Amino acid sequence: MADIVPTAVDDIPSAEVAEVDLYHARSWWTKYVFSQDAKVIAVQYSCTAIAIGLVALVLSWLMRLQLGFPESFSFIDASDYYQFITMHGMIMVIYLLTALFLGGFGNYLIPLMVGARDMVFPYVNMLSFWVYLLAVAVLVASFFVPGGPTGAGWTLYPPQAILSGTPGSEYGIILMLVSLALFIIGFTMGGLNYVVTVLQARTRGMTLMRLPLTVWGIFVATILALLAFPALFVGCVMMIFDRVLGSSFFMPAIVEMGQQLSYGGGSPLLFQHLFWFFGHPEVYIVALPAFGIVSDLLSVHARRHIFGYRMMVWAIVIIGALSFVVWAHHMYVSGMNPWFGFFFATTTLIIAVPTALKVYNWALTLWRANIQFTLPMLFALGFIVTFVNGGITGLFLGNVVVDVPLSDTMFVVAHFHMVMGVAPILVIFGAIYHWYPLMTGRMLDEKMGQFHFWVTFVGAYTIFLPLHYLGLLGVPRRYFEMGETSFIPASAQDLNAFVTVVALIVGFAQIVFLFNLFRSLRHGKVAGRNPWKAASLEWQTDDVPPGHGNFGEHLPVVYRWAYDYSVPGAPDDFIPQNVPSNAVAENHAEAPSAADGIEAPRT
Amino acid sequence: MKKGFGVALLLILVVVGTVGFHVFSPWWWTELASNWGYIDDTIILTFWVTGVVFVAVVGFMAYCVLRFPYQEGRRSEYNPENKKLEWWLIGLTSFGVVLMLTPGLFVWNDFVSVPKGAAEIEVMGQQWQWSYRLPGKDGVLGTTDVRQVNDTNPFGINPKDPKGQDDVLIAGDDLHLPLDKPVKVLLRSLDVLHDFYVPQFRAKMDMVPGAVTYFWFTPTRTGTFDVLCFELCGVGHYAMRSKVVVEKEDKFQAWLKKQQTFAQSLREAENQSGGESKVASALGPENAAGGGSGSRDHGAPTVRVNP
Numbered sequence: 021m022a023d024i025v026p027t028a029v030d031d032i033p034s035a036e037v038a039e040v041d042l043y044h045a046r047s048w049w050t051k052y053v054f055s056q057d058a059k060v061i062a063v064q065y066s067c068t069a070i071a072i073g074l075v076a077l078v079l080s081w082l083m084r085l086q087l088g089f090p091e092s093f094s095f096i097d098a099s100d101y102y103q104f105i106t107m108h109g110m111i112m113v114i115y116l117l118t119a120l121f122l123g124g125f126g127n128y129l130i131p132l133m134v135g136a137r138d139m140v141f142p143y144v145n146m147l148s149f150w151v152y153l154l155a156v157a158v159l160v161a162s163f164f165v166p167g168g169p170t171g172a173g174w175t176l177y178p179p180q181a182i183l184s185g186t187p188g189s190e191y192g193i194i195l196m197l198v199s200l201a202l203f204i205i206g207f208t209m210g211g212l213n214y215v216v217t218v219l220q221a222r223t224r225g226m227t228l229m230r231l232p233l234t235v236w237g238i239f240v241a242t243i244l245a246l247l248a249f250p251a252l253f254v255g256c257v258m259m260i261f262d263r264v265l266g267s268s269f270f271m272p273a274i275v276e277m278g279q280q281l282s283y284g285g286g287s288p289l290l291f292q293h294l295f296w297f298f299g300h301p302e303v304y305i306v307a308l309p310a311f312g313i314v315s316d317l318l319s320v321h322a323r324r325h326i327f328g329y330r331m332m333v334w335a336i337v338i339i340g341a342l343s344f345v346v347w348a349h350h351m352y353v354s355g356m357n358p359w360f361g362f363f364f365a366t367t368t369l370i371i372a373v374p375t376a377l378k379v380y381n382w383a384l385t386l387w388r389a390n391i392q393f394t395l396p397m398l399f400a401l402g403f404i405v406t407f408v409n410g411g412i413t414g415l416f417l418g419n420v421v422v423d424v425p426l427s428d429t430m431f432v433v434a435h436f437h438m439v440m441g442v443a444p445i446l447v448i449f450g451a452i453y454h455w456y457p458l459m460t461g462r463m464l465d466e467k468m469g470q471f472h473f474w475v476t477f478v479g480a481y482t483i484f485l486p487l488h489y490l491g492l493l494g495v496p497r498r499y500f501e502m503g504e505t506s507f508i509p510a511s512a513q514d515l516n517a518f519v520t521v522v523a524l525i526v527g528f529a530q531i532v533f534l535f536n537l538f539r540s541l542r543h544g545k546v547a548g549r550n551p552w553k554a555a556s557l558e559w560q561t562d563d564v565p566p567g568h569g570n571f572g573e574h575l576p577v578v579y580r581w582a583y584d585y586s587v588p589g590a591p592d593d594f595i596p597q598n599v600p601s602n603a604v605a606e607n608h609a610e611a612p613s614a615a616d617g618i619e620a621p622r623t
Numbered sequence: 624m625k626k627g628f629g630v631a632l633l634l635i636l637v638v639v640g641t642v643g644f645h646v647f648s649p650w651w652w653t654e655l656a657s658n659w660g661y662i663d664d665t666i667i668l669t670f671w672v673t674g675v676v677f678v679a680v681v682g683f684m685a686y687c688v689l690r691f692p693y694q695e696g697r698r699s700e701y702n703p704e705n706k707k708l709e710w711w712l713i714g715l716t717s718f719g720v721v722l723m724l725t726p727g728l729f730v731w732n733d734f735v736s737v738p739k740g741a742a743e744i745e746v747m748g749q750q751w752q753w754s755y756r757l758p759g760k761d762g763v764l765g766t767t768d769v770r771q772v773n774d775t776n777p778f779g780i781n782p783k784d785p786k787g788q789d790d791v792l793i794a795g796d797d798l799h800l801p802l803d804k805p806v807k808v809l810l811r812s813l814d815v816l817h818d819f820y821v822p823q824f825r826a827k828m829d830m831v832p833g834a835v836t837y838f839w840f841t842p843t844r845t846g847t848f849d850v851l852c853f854e855l856c857g858v859g860h861y862a863m864r865s866k867v868v869v870e871k872e873d874k875f876q877a878w879l880k881k882q883q884t885f886a887q888s889l890r891e892a893e894n895q896s897g898g899e900s901k902v903a904s905a906l907g908p909e910n911a912a913g914g915g916s917g918s919r920d921h922g923a924p925t926v927r928v929n930p
Contacts, residue, residue, distance in 0.1 A: 098858045173855045179832060180815035185750045185857030272833025273769040275779070275813040277750065280770065288816060288831055322691075324699035328709050353818065355810070355829045355836035358735040362728055369720045376676075376716045377709065383680055384708075386687035388700035393630055393692070401630065401684065405637055408680050412673035415720075419727040421734055422665050425652075425825040428818065428853040478633075485641060489650040492666075494822030496853055499861040506849050507653045507822055515650070586699035593698060 032225045032577050042138055042569055054150075056142035057568050058127040061149050063459070065123030068149075069116050070534075072156050076111035079104045081527055088520025090501040090513075098500040099187040102171030105498060106188075107163075109174030110196070113302065114203060115156055117444060121309040122207070122245065123152060125451060126214050126238045128459070132558035133235050135223025135576050135598075137569045139213040148213070151206030155199045162188070162195035170196045173498060175299075178270040178291050179283075182263040185276070194263060197256040204249045204256075214242040223557075225578035229333065230597070232556045232582040233326060236333055237312020240340040244301040244308070247344070252298035255291055262286070292354055296347035304343040306440050308336055310447040311378055314400050316582070317450050318382055320554045321397035322389035323593050325583035328381045335374035342371045352423045361420040368418035372411070379408055390586065390593070394552070395469040399450030402477040403443050409481075410439025413488060428498075431491025434484045442480045449476070449533070456537075457551050461564050462544030468536040472529050479526035483519050490515065555594045556582040627692035634685035638678055645674070656823035656844040656869065658805075661730040663825070668726065672719050734826070737839045741805035746798075747778060748810075748817030748830045751859035753850060754778065755798045759789025759884055769813060769832070775892035779813070780885050788886040791879060797866040798850075800842050801875040810836045818854035821867055829854050842869040 045051035055061060083104040086096045096104075127145070131138050139145045162169040171187035172180055180186050181193055188196075218231070218239045231239075258269040262283075270291040271283035319326045326332060348356060348364045382404055391397065413435040417423045426432065449472070456464050490512055495502070502508055550559040562572040576598040584595040590604050655663060691699075745756040745764055756778060758764045765780050765787015772779035777794065780787040800806060810819060810830040820827040823846075828838040852863035870878070883891075 098861065102855075102858060102860075171858070177816055177855070180855065180857055183815060183857070185815070185859065187858055274815075274832055275749070275769055275772045277814075278772075278774075280772070287833065289834075322699065323693070325701065325703050328704050330704065331709050353828050355831040355834060358731075361731050361735070365724065365727060365731070369724045372720055373713060373716050377713055379680060380712045381709075383683050383687070386684060386691065389687070389691050390693050390697050390699045391627065391688060391691050393627060398630065401634070401688070404684060405634065405681055408677055409641070412677055415673055415723060416666065416669050419665065419669065419723055421662055421727050421731040422669060424734065424827060425659075425662060425666075425822070427827070428820075481637065485644060486648070486650070489644075489648050492652050493650045494653055494851075496820075496851055498855045501861060503862070503864075505851070506847075509649070511649055583703070586701055588698070588701055 032579070035224055039137070039575075043142055044568070054146060056138070056146045058131050058139045058142070058145060059459075059566065059570075061145055062124050062127035064149050065119055065127060065152065068153055068156055069120040069124060072111055072159070073116035073120075075160075076108045076116060077527060077530060079108040079111075081524060083108065084520040084523045086500065088517040099168070099171060101500045102173070102498070103169050103187050103192075106171050106173055107159075107169050111159070112441065113174065113306070114200070115159065117306045117440075118207070118245070118302070119152060119203075120448060121306060121444070122214065122238060122242060123149065123210055125234075125309060125313065126242065127210070128455070129234055129558060130214055130217055130238060131221070132561070132566060132570055133232050133556055133582075134218060134221060135226050135557050135571070135578060136217060136221035137571065137575070140216045140221050141213050144209045145213045148206050148210035151202055151209065155202035155206060158195050158199040158202060162192045162199070165191040165195065168192055175292075175295060176259070177295075178259060178262065178288055179272075179274055182259065182271075183274075183276055189263075194260065197260050197263075201253055201256050201260075204253045207245060207249060211242045211246045214238060215246065223575045223578060226557075226597075229330065230578060230581045232312070233315035233329070233332055233336070234309070234312040236336050237308040237310070237315075240336050241305045241308040244340050244343060245305045248298045248301035248305070251294045255294035255298075258294075259291065289351075289354060289356055292351055292356075293348070296350045297344075299350060300347040301340075301343045303436075303440050304339060306444050308340060310403070310444040311336060313451050314403050314447050315382065315385075316556065317396045317400040317447075317454055318385050319583050319585065320454070320552050321394050321400070322386055322391045323585050324385055324389035325581075325585055326381065327384040327387070328377075329581065329583060331377060332381055335378050338374045339371060342367060342374075346371060346418075349418050349420070349423070352420050353427050365418060365420040369415065372415055372418075375411060379404065379411070394453075395464070395466070395473060396450040396454040396552075398470075398473045398477075399446045399453065402473070403446040403450065406438050406446060406477075406481065407443040409485070410435055410437075410443055414439060425494075426491060428496055429491035430487045430495045430497055433497045434487035434491060437487075438484045442484065446477065446480075449473075452537075454552065455558075456540070457547030457564075458558060459565055460541055460544070461547055462540050463547050463551065464540045464544060465536050468532055472533045472536070475529035476526055476533075479522050479529070482522050483526065486515055486519065553592070553594050555580075555584050555596050557597050560596050560598055627688045631685045631689040634681055634688060638681050638685070642674070642678065645670070653822050654844075655825065656821075656842060656846065656848060657825060658841040658843055659734075659825040661726075661733065665723075665727050665730055669723050672723055676719065734838070737807045737837070738805050741807040741839055743807045743809055744798075744800075745809045745811060746819045746830070747813065748819065748852070748856070748863075749813040750815065750857050751852070751863040752795060753798075753819070753863070753865040754795070755793040756780075757791040757793070757879070757882075759791055761786055761789060764809070765790050765885070767811070772813060775889060778885070782889070788884065790885045791882045792885055792888060793882060797847070797868050799868045799870060799875055799878045801872045802842055802845055802869055804872075805839060805841045807837055807839045810838075815856045816854045817852050817856050817863070819850065820853040821848045821850055823848050827853055845869050845871065 043056045085093055086101050167188050167190040169188050170192040182189055261267040262269055262271050268283045268286035270288050271286040273284040274281045315326050346368045348360050349368045352361055453464055453469060494507060549564050557576055560576055578597045579600045580597055582597055586593045587595055595604055743764055747754045763786045765784040767779045768781055769779050810828055812830040812832045814832060817830045818827055824840050826838045826840045828836050846869055848867045850865040850867055852860055
């Protein structure tokens with residue numbers, strides 16, 4: 021309890037290591053292009069991720085057009101459709117969500133929130149981005165090679181992924197696998213930075229149990245990614261060998277279209293295990309940063325501490341650990357030994373307990389709070405709703421026998437879009453509205469933001485809720501068109517047409533959001549220092565936006581947790597982390613700059 | 624208008640809309656045609672448990688939003704933790720999880736325990752069509768090997784295995800099954816992953832090249848049911864269709880007698896071997912992608928002559 025009481029300990033340990041001087045850019049190129057400043061790298065990561073994400077958005081429109089109005093578009097044939105869904109899924113999960121949460125928010129927020137001047141390995145951090153950019157370039161190149169990108173589904177299951185019955189099996193699949201391998205190499209460089217920075221570069225007084233939950237979420241997600249991505253890396257390398265060199269890691273004896281192929285002895289299930297050993301933690305690589313960020317958004321904008329901070333931290337850690345022993349719940353009907361079902365169903369449903377606790381604590385944070393209905397708060401509320409909805413359908417799919425009729429139906433599509441598509445993206449939007457003033461010094465436009473929230477939240481919910489019921493009916497996923505199917509009523513097609521129209525409207529709202537991002541750079545209201553009156557360190561910098569090195573001459577010293585809102589007896593409704601308890605009253609109204617901290621290490 | 628009212632209204636509409644859609648939407652599962660009613664029951668139970676949690680959480684948020692909007696000068700309540708409350712919530716959630724998982728695992732135990740005396744049949748998948756094999760008079764399916772697959776032996780049945788000679792082969796036609804007899808469906812694929820699924824039966828399993836997988840069920844209702852492929856298998860995936868006809872025992876036997884056995888198919892091929900080998904419609908990616916009705920239109924087994 022001592023760590024989180026408001027009358028925080030004023031006894032701050034002295035600095036054990038002297039500060040290392042930073043690399044100072046000498047030219048425009050090293051300042052803005054080959055930059056070693058984590059904040060610039062964060063912006064580079066974010067812009068690249070959003071740009072490639074726009075490609076995925078357009079792909080989703082194309083696939084929705086086909087589903088809503090089959091046989092209406094001569095430019096979409098079955099090959100195109102499978103390429104659209106594959107590239108949409110892969111881009112969203114890896115190149116947008118993973119890159120944006122870790123490379124974008126991780127780079128920007130970790131050093132600022134832990135009170136460091138930069139990441140601990142700035143040069144490797146810069147390399148991380150350029151390798152990521154190369155991975156994106158290879159991915160984009162696959163759209164322009166003969167045969168186009170792979171259409172194997174984002175899961176890339178062999179043998180299908182590398183056989184001629186699948187679009188892009190000539191060059192597309194090779195570029196896809198190479199791109200993934202590059203992404204993993206780039207991520208590893210960034211990931212090591214995030215972990216070491218959190219462990220080694222926290223400022224004096226910033227104990228682990230005083231870290232904002234944003235940092236906890238990104239920190240644990242990065243550890244998961246560092247452990248999970250190697251499994252995918254191995255799978256990619258082996259599949260490249262199978263495709264290019266004719267090895268048979270994943271390829272049994274096969275007769276393709278009447279012809280005996282020279283493969284033999286490999287196991288398609290081996291790839292699935294490798295893929296999901298990565299693939300399930302990947303869900304939490306996206307979800308944990310969202311959990312962390314949304315906790316901070318709720319707390320700041322409800323003017324109340326997060327409820328049950330320590331349980332929230334432990335829940336993140338436990339969810340992260342459990343996420344490594346649930347992977348085969350993606351494979352209940354894969355043909356693996358069915359007795360695995362008992363184990364994986366049990367572990368999967370156990371993970372619901374810490375996850376549910378997080379939901380309760382978010383909701384309880386609102387209890388007797390002082391809720392400001394700012395844009396970040398609206399998106400945070402939207403996140404809780406969609407996450408609860410998507411989470412409980414996970415309990416259907418995790419319970420092995422319930423998964424049998426539902427697997428590979430639209431129910432699965434609806435589930436994962438709600439829980440790891442819509443929910444984390446709502447957090448990303450909330451986070452951008454929240455931290456844009458820090459990054460640019462200007463506020464995003466409120467009216468456009470309101471339009472963006474209402475259309476996106478109501479629209480996305482309207483899109484994905486009904487799809488669950490199509491899945492329950494037995495409509496399969498990954499079908500180019502349903503054709504004549506006796507058990508599917510004509511009304512299902514009407515529903516699909518309706519969903520497509522809503523999807524296009526939601527897509528339009530994202531264009532408004534992008535316009536807002538650009539316009540507010542010059543025309544937004546000037547934000548000033550700490551416009552949300554937040555207590556965490558990133559808002560306590562001397563300059564807004566923070567300059568190279570983040571803080572002024574002296575690093576801030578931390579006296580309390582990040583959630584001292586509405587502390588009884590304090591003059592303001594928040595106390596920044598770097599205010600000692602004897603200065604709470606004096607620093608009324610104006611938060612102290614970092615230089616007001618204790619200057620010399622005490623002896 | 625009071626601050627927070629619009630947001631509270633939104634949250635309440637989400638709850639009412641979701642529950643309303645669940646109750647009144649016309650899209651629901653197909654009428655059951657197998658013994659797996661327990662699976663449906665487990666789904667209903669899960670809907671109840673999770674539905675209560677959904678309504679409670681979103682409802683609680685709506686209340687907070689309505690009750691505690693921002694007022695200048697007001698302070699939130701400061702009590703960072705409530706151990707007792709958190710442990711109660713953990714306990715209740717665990718109870719709900721046990722409530723759903725326990726029956727689920729019992730039903731799964733049924734699902735993986737094939738009853739003695741279940742008739743074995745085989746479903747074989749290849750891009751993009753279904754074939755079926757039923758044991759002949761000896762009641763046993765002959766062994767197979769992908770390496771044995773050729774023009775005259777599209778199933779790859781081991782020609783030296785006497786148990787395979789009387790196997791009944793159905794290629795490019797509907798599968799018939801007798802009513803109320805448990806069936807163990809053995810699943811095999813020649814090329815890529817497929818998945819044999821009839822929504823009315825509720826049971827499915829992937830077919831994996833290089834392995835034989837299985838599931839079991841008992842048809843409990845006569846009728847003709849659509850078979851769909853439920854594992855992405857290439858560009859013709861959506862067109863990989865067939866039908867299962869469930870009928871009374873006597874009708875089934877009459878149908879069975881009319882089907883060709885492996886031995887008969889070999890003799891027929893021998894008679895024709897004087898001329899060119901017969902080329903039935905080889906279903907390439909281009910013709911599969913064109914038609915929506917799928918492979919069951921093709922009367923003969925897929926054979927492609929090696930170049």
